[in-house]
Amino acid sequence: MSTGRPTLADVAVAAGVSVSTASLAFSGAGPIAAATRDRVLAAAADLAYPGPNPLGQQLRTGRSGxxxxxxxxxxxxxxxxxxxxxxxxxxxxxxxxxxxxxxxxxxxxxxxxxxxxxxxxxxxxxxxxxxxxxxxxxxxxxxxxxxxxxxxxxxxxxxxxxxxxxxxxxxxxxxxxxDDRRGTEALVRTLRALGHERFGVVALPFGHDRRLGEPDPARDPRSGYLATRRRLAGIADAGVVPEIVIETPASLVEHGRSAGHEILSRPDPPTAIIALSDLLASGVVLAARELGLRVPEDVSIAGFDGLDLPWLAPDVLTTVRQPxxxxxxxxxxxxxxxxxxxxxxxxxxxVQYEQGTTTAAPRAASHSNG
Amino acid sequence: MSTGRPTLADVAVAAGVSVSTASLAFSGAGPIAAATRDRVLAAAADLAYPGPNPLGQQLRTGRSGxxxxxxxxxxxxxxxxxxxxxxxxxxxxxxxxxxxxxxxxxxxxxxxxxxxxxxxxxxxxxxxxxxxxxxxxxxxxxxxxxxxxxxxxxxxxxxxxxxxxxxxxxxxxxxxxxDDRRGTEALVRTLRALGHERFGVVALPFGHDRRLGEPDPARDPRSGYLATRRRLAGIADAGVVPEIVIETPASLVEHGRSAGHEILSRPDPPTAIIALSDLLASGVVLAARELGLRVPEDVSIAGFDGLDLPWLAPDVLTTVRQPxxxxxxxxxxxxxxxxxxxxxxxxxxxVQYEQGTTTAAPRAASHSNG
DNA sequence: GTCGAAGGTCGAATCGATTCGATCATCGAC
DNA sequence: GTCGATGATCGAATCGATTCGACCTTCGAC
Structure with missing residues (x-):
């Protein structure tokens, strides 16, 4: 065909070989004389043939790449x-x-x-x-x-x-x-060793029905995002029942900030807040700053992921790093x-626990309050 | 064929129609009796036929979707x-x-x-x-x-x-x-109207050879990223020749921070810094904070893009919003x-100029210093 | 009753490549 | 000089669909 874009058949005709040989020249699968290959390639260049049409290859090979x-x-x-x-x-x-x-x-x-x-x-x-x-x-x-x-x-x-x-x-x-579960477990164990006893949790979305606030206990525990459930399970593994859990609609700084405000504005808030992602945790740090709370003196905050968050400086988030x-x-x-x-x-x-500057032992006062 | 995954031909045989009719049943292109279509669809369900193979369609139609x-x-x-x-x-x-x-x-x-x-x-x-x-x-x-x-x-x-x-x-x-060019022009004109005369610029990458620092004047002006060049041209359109330009390797907070430090650590730095992206600008704000400079009292900082940067709170970046x-x-x-x-x-x-809290009139003292 | 139109179905060509088996030529060895 | 092996090339089948034109039926109209 002289009409439309050139095909392998056109190249073959121009080079004076069969289509199968022309195919060999491009794919290299099978024996072909160097001179023949060069002739085919030259003809292809002549016709401005841009190489085998991927659609044809895909149908034949059954692979779309x-x-x-x-x-x-x-x-x-x-x-x-x-x-x-x-x-x-x-x-x-x-x-x-x-x-x-x-x-x-x-x-x-x-x-x-x-x-x-x-x-x-x-x-x-x-x-x-x-x-x-x-x-x-x-x-x-x-x-x-x-x-x-x-x-x-x-x-x-x-x-x-x-x-x-x-x-x-x-x-x-x-x-x-x-190994999310082991990750949060290690994190919480470390915080307990520091003396924390009262925990708040800022959770990732539980499922496709995303919302902000305390989770609905009536929700089907069999469905929902498994990463969230595993990380929560790790907290339980460490023997901790959080005083409050806030579910967020997405792992974003602003949601962490809202949740942080909600938890930290309470009377006698928990001494340690575990966010199930770094983005959420950094939002909690912002909320603490806005409320005039010092981190980690007044409240310890930890995340999960191991992101690089330069704008949190001078704080460095305590977190669980995942690869x-x-x-x-x-x-x-x-x-x-x-x-x-x-x-x-x-x-x-x-995953690996990573100590930052946002966690420390709770204040004695806060401890006696519990 | 009974072997392998079923094809349209298998469905056609099972439904007792021709392949072309079976095709019509799926594509709906062309007249087909409702009864026939149902018979084909039923046969397809029977064979667990997952619908026309996209590879075949693509070759035929010439479209990959x-x-x-x-x-x-x-x-x-x-x-x-x-x-x-x-x-x-x-x-x-x-x-x-x-x-x-x-x-x-x-x-x-x-x-x-x-x-x-x-x-x-x-x-x-x-x-x-x-x-x-x-x-x-x-x-x-x-x-x-x-x-x-x-x-x-x-x-x-x-x-x-x-x-x-x-x-x-x-x-x-x-x-x-x-319209980047008009965007930076409007921004700079506003800053000049506030009284600023001495400007620093934190630029986006100039081209694929990404680096941090003052741009190489020997670089070929014909190549490189056009957005960067247009935004710089807008600054020139407003009649401003920056005292210092820092090129960054990517639009990231940390590079803005480095560039901000470099500019603001100088003796008698410019009173206004224009970053060619919000991410860079927010890095400059962080640098200013770290250096103990108040924004916008000591230095005005503006960006470009109109991003939502919750972690910059309480500051809101002055910027040029693009859709x-x-x-x-x-x-x-x-x-x-x-x-x-x-x-x-x-x-x-x-694009649209958007006033935030990070720009204001320069201090009188700084003005007399020039 | 015949004709035309419209609707439904089918056969075959086509998209552009890959690949298997067959053919053919060349060359070395006995 | 013949045979076998090796290497290069070719023809034809194939991948799985779409689509055009031909064909047949059915129905309504005159």
Whole structure:
């Protein structure tokens, strides 16, 4: 065809070879004489042929070279959190090394976006998984697309009933997460060793129904974000029942600030506040400052994640550091393994307590107040 | 075929119709009897057919349903900037409404990533364009992929020589940007009206060779990020020659802080500091606080973008607000138009000066010092 | 009763590549 | 000189859908 953009067939004709030989010249798969290859390449340059059409390759090979990244919220909210970003950066690293692209799929409040149902992808990374039942995961399973669950259910794979259907246990799935539970446990134990006895907690969202305030006790404990539940469980593991828990609609500074005000404005507030993310914790620090409270003299504040928060200076947050980029990298490796048909054993990355300047022993006065 | 995943042909056989009819049942393009459609759909459900394979559709229709978003830096750095995020969010909105996915392509320091050269996409949005010569744009043009330049060259389209080849003027291209130049001009005029005469500038990166410090005067003025150049030009338009300009390697708080220290530690520093982004400006505010300077009494500080920076409280940054999400939305509309073969006229969105608490008239003493 | 139009279905071509098996030529070895 | 092996090239099938034109039926109108 002389019309339209040139195809491999056009190049083959121009070079005086067959289509199969021309294909070999580009892919290098199979024996080909150097002279022939050069001739084909020259003809291609002549025709301004931009290389094999990816659509043709994809249909033939059955691979799209794309991995979907599905976030449990609008991009604006997800990506204001450096946690998602650093993970995504790690993901881009490991996938990029294999020339695999990332298809960005925002998924609001538990619905199944059309892209999940229809877009071409070789695997999907689901970032904030909504507990054992997840319509998105079910939809992917139905399409036979391998799934990597990040910060989702880290337990053993089982047959699950999702709202959109059953996810068979045989469906290729991998799990990547961190040891959140041990993280908050270590954090709280350290605070108890310092002498703290009365704790407040500023929690991450419990589930897709995001709200600010004390959590609804009537909520189904089987659903909701698992990372939140694990971090709370770690606090319980350390033998602490918080005096007050405030749930936030998103891991953002302003929500931490609101929650901080709510907790610290009470009469006789707790001596230590544990926020389940650094962004929330830094909001609590701001609230404390605004209320004229000294940190850590009047109140100890700790976070989770290990972010770099230069604007909190001179304070440095006490936190539990998690390997964010590594988590993304592992998720990428998992996706690559699943695409190749190789099972990928669950990964649980370690976290590490990191002492900052925002925690210290409680004041004696506050202690006698309890 | 009973082997492997079911195809449309399998469904057709099971439903006792031809493949073309089965196709009609799914696509709805063309007349089909309701009874027939139901029979096909029932057969599909029976076989657990997950709908038409996107790879087959894509080859046939020539559309991948994907738009590439190409960022001029690593994701980690790009996405720590809320500016990119909000734009991306707007982009996701307009593209998502057409069921078009976003392929994330990080592109470090001016190289051409393999995905740009080989991934399937119907159009590409290039976010930080490196002046009139851009290898990425050239590569896309060679492949015949329509390009939307955001914050790139806003001038008239011309034939350009890129390092990787020529971009023909006929190549489908759209431009979306903001009126940065007028923005900084208005800002500086306001500051002059307040009485400021001596200015410092904390600039965005000049180009891919990112560094911190006073800009190299030997640098080729024809290359580099155009947004930076336009915002600087706006300052000149207001009749101001800054006493000192500090270039930063990225729009991040910490770089603004370093630059702020550098400027404010000088003997007799300028009375007003203009940062070309809010993130940089907030870093300068932090530096001022650390140096014991009062804002705005001792020094006025202004930014650009109009971000929400809750942790800067009680200060509210004086800034120039740009419609970030709208910019992304327009870029999406532009991509959609170009894919449809419809030309998209250049869009230059207006910006608006916004008075905060970080600017005021200079102190009389400082004025007499000049 | 016949004709035309409209609606529904089907067959076959097509999108642009990859890949397997067959063919053919060349060359070295016996 | 013949045989076998090796390497290069080609033809044709295939991936999974869409879509155009042809065909057939049915129905209404004259």
């Amino acid at each position: 794309i991995v979907g990244a599905i976030f449990g919220d609008r991009l604006r909210r997800s990506f204001r959190d450096p946690v998602s970003i650093q993970m995504l950066d790690g993901l881009a690293q490991s996938l990029g090394a294999h020339d695999i692209g990332i298809l960005l799929i925002p998924s609001e409040a538990g619905d199944v976006p059309p892209l999940v149902a229809h877009a071409a992808m070789d695997a999907a990374v689901v970032v904030l998984c909504n507990g054992p039942d997840d319509a998105v995961v079910a939809a992917l399973a139905r399409r036979g697309i391998p799934v990597v669950l990040v910060e989702g259910d880290l337990g053993a794979p089982t047959e699950r009933d999702g709202p959109a259907g059953r996810v068979p246990a045989s469906h290729p799935t991998a799990r990547v997460g961190i 964010l980029a590594e988590k993304g990298r592992q998720a990428g490796e998992a996706a690559i393994a699943l695409i190749a048909g190789v099972p990928f054993p669950p990964v649980i990355l370690p | 994907i738009v590439g978003a190409i960022f001029g830096d690593r994701l980690r750095r790009s996405f720590r900037d809320p500016v990119s995020i909000q734009m991306l969010d707007g982009l996701a909105q307009s593209l998502g409404a057409h069921d078009i996915g976003i392929l994330l392509i990080p592109s470090e320091a001016g190289d051409v990533p393999p995905l740009v050269a080989h991934a399937a996409m119907d159009a590409a949005v290039v976010v930080l364009c490196n002046g009139p010569d851009d290898a990425v744009v050239a590569a896309l043009a060679r492949r015949g992929i329509p390009v939307v330049l955001v914050e790139g060259d806003l001038g008239a389209p011309t034939e350009r020589d890129g390092p990787a080849g020529r971009v023909p003027a006929s190549h489908p291209t759209a431009r979306v940007g903001i 970030l999400a709208e910019k992304g939305r327009q870029a999406g509309e532009a991509a959609i138009a170009l894919i449809a073969g419809v030309p998209f006229p250049p869009v230059i969105l207006p």
